[in-house]
Amino acid sequence: MSDKNMPQTLNIHNQPTPFLLLNRDKLERNVAHLRQHTDRLGVPLRPHLKTVKSVEAARLILSNGNGPATVSTLKEAEVFAAAGCHDLIYAVGIAPQKLPRVVALLNSGTDISVILDSVEQAQAVAEFSRQTGVAIPTLIEIDSDGHRSGVAPGDPLLIEIGNILHHRGAELRGIITHAGESYHCKTLPAHQAMAEKERAAAVACAEALRKAGLPSPVVSVGSTPTAHFSQDLTGVTEVRAGVFTLFDLVMEGAGVCQTTDIAVSVVATVIGHQRQKGWIMVDAGWMAMSRDRGTSAQAVDQRYGIVCDMAGKPLADLLMVDVNQEHGILALRPGSQQTLPELPYGSRVQILPNHACATVSQHAEFAVVRDGSDEIEACWPIFRGW
Amino acid sequence: MSDKNMPQTLNIHNQPTPFLLLNRDKLERNVAHLRQHTDRLGVPLRPHLKTVKSVEAARLILSNGNGPATVSTLKEAEVFAAAGCHDLIYAVGIAPQKLPRVVALLNSGTDISVILDSVEQAQAVAEFSRQTGVAIPTLIEIDSDGHRSGVAPGDPLLIEIGNILHHRGAELRGIITHAGESYHCKTLPAHQAMAEKERAAAVACAEALRKAGLPSPVVSVGSTPTAHFSQDLTGVTEVRAGVFTLFDLVMEGAGVCQTTDIAVSVVATVIGHQRQKGWIMVDAGWMAMSRDRGTSAQAVDQRYGIVCDMAGKPLADLLMVDVNQEHGILALRPGSQQTLPELPYGSRVQILPNHACATVSQHAEFAVVRDGSDEIEACWPIFRGW
Known part of the structure; x- marks a missing residue:
């Protein structure tokens, strides 16, 4: 949040990447849903x-x-x-x-x-x-x-x-x-x-x-x-x-939630293409996602996460297949019959994490949005340490 | 470093666990060694x-x-x-x-x-x-x-x-x-x-x-x-x-360094035993170690790290075999003929990481020691973010 060149109104399209996006409405629905169950x-x-x-x-x-x-x-x-x-x-x-x-x-x-x-x-x-x-x-x-x-x-x-x-x-x-x-x-x-x-x-x-x-x-x-x-x-x-x-892909794989219930994602910017390999490079690596690969032990391995467009909709079969510290590699799921989507240089994606606890811990704040809004209504500090 | 009950002289035995230990002499030797090579x-x-x-x-x-x-x-x-x-x-x-x-x-x-x-x-x-x-x-x-x-x-x-x-x-x-x-x-x-x-x-x-x-x-x-x-x-x-x-177990596995060159470790406290399973529980999990398992792709899988005594000497065949967020499980390497060491409740160990970059990024500071000294001579802040 220290960027002097940042515009006044923060939204998911101008907030510097990578950042941690939180849909507050999803969080509230997840909490209400479990609370109703235990109340019952x-x-x-x-x-x-x-x-x-x-x-x-x-x-x-x-x-x-x-x-x-x-x-x-x-x-x-x-x-x-x-x-x-x-x-x-x-x-x-x-x-x-x-x-x-x-x-x-x-x-x-x-x-x-x-x-x-x-x-x-x-x-x-x-x-x-x-x-x-x-x-x-x-x-x-x-x-x-x-x-x-x-x-x-x-x-x-x-x-x-x-x-x-x-x-x-x-x-x-x-x-x-x-x-x-x-x-x-x-x-x-x-x-x-x-x-x-x-x-x-x-x-x-x-x-x-x-x-x-x-x-x-x-x-x-x-x-x-x-x-x-x-x-x-x-x-x-x-x-x-x-x-x-918050939910995550491990909980989705365990049948506890749907992908649409996942309240957090990492927003990343496309920084390059390795077209002959079918790769799209983004500016989020394990530092932003964590090294957690919980889904690798499940029936469907989601690699480092499911890639969504900026409306939060999964891009068919597109995964973050590998990461380095500050690089992510997006590619189609192995065996996919889909076509690699057009994601031009500078465009943005949202990546759903394997393990929310691990991904959140890599960040110093949540950029908070509501359903259907691109505006960041608040930034909530995340602390760490012992 | 905010613990009001901490004694005045910090050392590796009283610093609250988990914490990130850095041997400054090893760091300096690692740097001098590569610099000599490239100078040549x-x-x-x-x-x-x-x-x-x-x-x-x-x-x-x-x-x-x-x-x-x-x-x-x-x-x-x-x-x-x-x-x-x-x-x-x-x-x-x-x-x-x-x-x-x-x-x-x-x-x-x-x-x-x-x-x-x-x-x-x-x-x-x-x-x-x-x-x-x-x-x-x-x-x-x-x-x-x-x-x-x-x-x-x-x-x-x-x-x-x-x-x-x-x-x-x-x-x-x-x-x-x-x-x-x-x-x-x-x-x-x-x-x-x-x-x-x-x-x-x-x-x-x-x-x-x-x-x-x-x-x-x-x-x-x-x-x-x-x-x-x-x-x-x-x-x-x-x-x-x-x-x-800093070096790490991945670099050791790749033949670039020796275990004794690794300048960082995580210090953890024994909080329990599951004796029938051969497990020793410590208060450091993936939050302190990271989820990085780089050695899983190498000839020798070191799981979440090699466990050393507080003099920095590896305890024969003892690995951090699994982690949760704030729990670590120590056990003998699969197939080991060694006996599980006596590590009583409250004792401490040092764990060498798979990947120094990932483990360091989980911490807000280095606790810095010199060769042969248990005294923490400085705490160096580690920053993060983008």
């Missing part, structure tokens, strides 16, 4: 803000603009707390050195829970709670799907951790899980089964805590796919999801 | 600053601290120009909308060349030169290896472009090429042949321009591999290279 199931949403890392976007995503949220870094916690969001879960296993910042947030009036899945962590959190006189709210992470972290359901470790937290100074809040394997589900029944598996595991672990005389007021589940395909959330107290706010 | 061949270096995006690092990389440099964005050009670097090539094909910023730099006393490979671009540059009365220095990009952009050697387009630039208002400076395919060379003879191919193509095109009565004072070649393996640079006026300053 009687469970509140706790959106994950790691996808947007923007206070302005969070206002549209959170209930009442500052309601319950999930974060992936303490930097996010601090920024959103400063913006008035005072009900947070820091959903990455707590490291001992991070506890002072957690207590500082608690002492300044933000309710923030940490998560953990080991005796060592529980001892560290309990001890720091005693040292500081601040009972740190803590959720025990369980592993509902073998994807990443967490205590296996049925493992007596759960009760051991619960006892340490509850009896030695921390505040045991309950259970949290994230069925990350849901990203790999391919059919509606598989998605529904994964959602139920996530729910059932979390509820069973909460019940196990309660049977052991331990509290579990919170039973927190979620991932974008399981949140959308859940049919019953009995026993669950909140649902988390993040990428649903 | 009698050609000056024009380092590419896209890898570091740091003014402080550039001081150590450039001759006299502000000598000739290459950049990949106009933001880089503007930042380094403001820091006193007034001899630049913007080495991405010029887009028409970027010309006002180029002329603004020229008018403020920075010599900056643009590059192009088409008639349309040449016409745009020539016309903008006439409009502004500023003859924009321009290099014609040639395609020495089929990798990306550029005019094919022998194509009459070269002279057509040259004539437009030279006779209609721009300043034709000569030829530029980048043998990006060199990243895929596997043997010393292949590297040497690629370097010679790059040189020969560039020199032949410069000769073709001169035979047509056009100037070509500049013959600019380079990539990190070709720069290191060149044996003769007759006819070349400058060599460009960027990632050599």
Whole structure:
């Protein structure tokens, strides 16, 4: 935004490329759609803000603009707390050195829970709670799907951790899980089964805590796919999801959204042609798109993204097939019978990303538009760091 | 660096994780090593600053601290120009909308060349030169290896472009090429042949321009591999290279450096264990490492990076095998006979990246250390954007 030669009225045709375009109406529809679903199931949403890392976007995503949220870094916690969001879960296993910042947030009036899945962590959190006189709210992470972290359901470790937290100074809040394997589900029944598996595991672990005389007021589940395909959330107290706010080609490939639901794209300018190779060169590479190639593991590989015209309509079979740091190569999908579109030097395209979280993190701001308008109505800062 | 609870003396054991560690001595040795090589061949270096995006690092990389440099964005050009670097090539094909910023730099006393490979671009540059009365220095990009952009050697387009630039208002400076395919060379003879191919193509095109009565004072070649393996640079006026300053696992896999030459790593903290899976969890994911998996196309796939102890020594066969946004999973290389090392909760590791440019771009600063010291002697800001 520092270009001295920029015209006064910013629009998608004169904003310097590459830039990150956000359709605010799509964001709002995506949020409303999931909220309706979880409302129907009687469970509140706790959106994950790691996808947007923007206070302005969070206002549209959170209930009442500052309601319950999930974060992936303490930097996010601090920024959103400063913006008035005072009900947070820091959903990455707590490291001992991070506890002072957690207590500082608690002492300044933000309710923030940490998560953990080991005796060592529980001892560290309990001890720091005693040292500081601040009972740190803590959720025990369980592993509902073998994807990443967490205590296996049925493992007596759960009760051991619960006892340490509850009896030695921390505040045991309950259970949290994230069925990350849901990203790999391919059919509606598989998605529904994964959602139920996530729910059932979390509820069973909460019940196990309660049977052991331990509290579990919170039973927190979620991932974008399981949140959308859940049919019953009995026993669950909140649902988390993040990428649903913007959506992306991985979520499209997983059957969770349509291409038209994707709220972000990268706008790039054509800088050349390698006609004998069928290539169109643009001024956006991995620095603008990220190196994320999530769709490479799916049925349809979208390479570095689907290329759309400046009205947001996909150009038939045109993909960003490869990237360097500041170069992108557009070409037809392998095997395509289409003709390479005429995209003259200086023309612009919009590229839909594989993974919204990764692409957003490459940018310092969203250029915000509304449905059917080319005017950039706002630029929302995106922060980063830890 | 905003943590209020941080102790006064920063070192690699107390700096909040994840963070980007830079060994300044390694950087200086890498730069001295390549400079000795190109000095011996009698050609000056024009380092590419896209890898570091740091003014402080550039001081150590450039001759006299502000000598000739290459950049990949106009933001880089503007930042380094403001820091006193007034001899630049913007080495991405010029887009028409970027010309006002180029002329603004020229008018403020920075010599900056643009590059192009088409008639349309040449016409745009020539016309903008006439409009502004500023003859924009321009290099014609040639395609020495089929990798990306550029005019094919022998194509009459070269002279057509040259004539437009030279006779209609721009300043034709000569030829530029980048043998990006060199990243895929596997043997010393292949590297040497690629370097010679790059040189020969560039020199032949410069000769073709001169035979047509056009100037070509500049013959600019380079990539990190070709720069290191060149044996003769007759006819070349400058060599460009960027990632050599920091090196990475892709360059190690390509035989250009040793693991011990890699000057950057990401420091992470152990936050958990999934012992039945042989996993160690850390608090650095793709947000800290990037999604770059350049070594996946090489003989030895290093997944998301080689894991070292805090003295920088690789832990036998331990890799960062997978990542999520803020989680990393460490495990033994598939097929390894080693035992998973004891890395207790709260301990730290250093992870060597696939691609230094991509990993650096995920961070806002370098934590700088010297050989054999754990003390962070400085934090150098890293900028980004376009």
